Amino acid sequence: MSIAERKERQRAERYELILAAARELAEAEGWDAVTTRRLADLINYSQPVLYSHFKGKAEIMAAVATRGFEELAARLEAETVKAAGAGGVLRNVCAAYVDFARSHAVVYEAMFVLPTNIKFASDDTPPALRAAFAALVAALGPDRREPVFLAEVLWGALHGLVVLMQSGRIPASGAEARLEVLVEKFSDKAQVSGPLEPHKPA
CATH class of the missing domain: 1.10.357.10 (Tetracycline Repressor, domain 2)
Incomplete structure (x- = not known):
């Protein structure tokens, strides 16, 4: 697997991780509790990394x-x-x-x-x-x-x-x-x- 392919796979995995975390948090506390800060903490990535996938909560x-x-x-x-x-x-x-x-x-x-x-x-x-x-x-x-x-x-x-x-x-x-x-x-x-x-x- 090339470096580019590995990066693309990792990016796809992060994307799925963000969606899963958003859904789980919403199911536990409602959509009002879903923020980019909370999601970044949950998935152990910085907010800039999250913003590289989504512009904000609305896109998520x-x-x-x-x-x-x-x-x-x-x-x-x-x-x-x-x-x-x-x-x-x-x-x-x-x-x-x-x-x-x-x-x-x-x-x-x-x-x-x-x-x-x-x-x-x-x-x-x-x-x-x-x-x-x-x-x-x-x-x-x-x-x-x-x-x-x-x-x-x-x-x-x-x-x-x-x-x-x-x-x-x-x-x-x-x-x-x-x-x-x-x-x-x-x-x-x-x-x-x-x-x-x-x-x-x-």
């Missing part, structure tokens, strides 16, 4: 969020092949979304709750985020009118349920029943009436 959070998009997309895409029929796929995908959000609460917060520099619904949207949204569109089944709008409403409903449960506004004990209601409503083949403006997907 965005990197954690991007990894979350990748994992979420993989899970949703996997669910689309596990059940026959649009209804079964839809329930699998919705359940996987809720389970991901509940089991990765800190990552989900970085992905969809806290402000980051990640662009949604634009040409700069990360491919993994596009893939996750595409899985929601696919889960609705074929021949749905305005599937992008419908998927956005589905996403909004799922996100709303997740945030309300995680904040204690509604009890977590009713999660399964709410999910069944949601899937039933979105499995309905009734189409949206009236003209809709062209829209760019997430």
